Amino acid sequence: xxxxxxxxxxxxxxxxxxxxxxxxxxxxxxxxxxxxxxxxxxxxxxxxxxxxxxxxxxxxxxxxx
Numbered sequence: 001x002x003x004x005x006x007x008x009x010x011x012x013x014x015x016x017x018x019x020x021x022x023x024x025x026x027x028x029x030x031x032x033x034x035x036x037x038x039x040x041x042x043x044x045x046x047x048x049x050x051x052x053x054x055x056x057x058x059x060x061x062x063x064x065x
Contacts (some may be wrong), residue, residue: 002030002056011053013038014031 006018017033021044028044032054045050 002028002047007055008032008047008056010034010038011050013040016040016054023048 002018002021004018004021008016008018010016010032013034013036016032016038018030019033019039020031022029022031029045030042030044032040032042034040040054042052042054047054047056051058
């Protein structure tokens with residue numbers, strides 16, 4: 001489940017957090033914040049898939065298995 005303040009990772013910016021979620025019918029939009037004021041918007045589907053610059057913790061853990 002995606003929720004606010006969940007830890008996410010960016011390939012360039014490193015560790016960050018989900019600051020806000022705009023709930024939509026099929027695909028929520030997440031606003032992620034990273035160090036030095038970097039902000040990235042990503043949909044929940046792309047976040048869960050792990051094929052974009054930003055991934056969630058569960059995707060990173062599953063890639064190592």
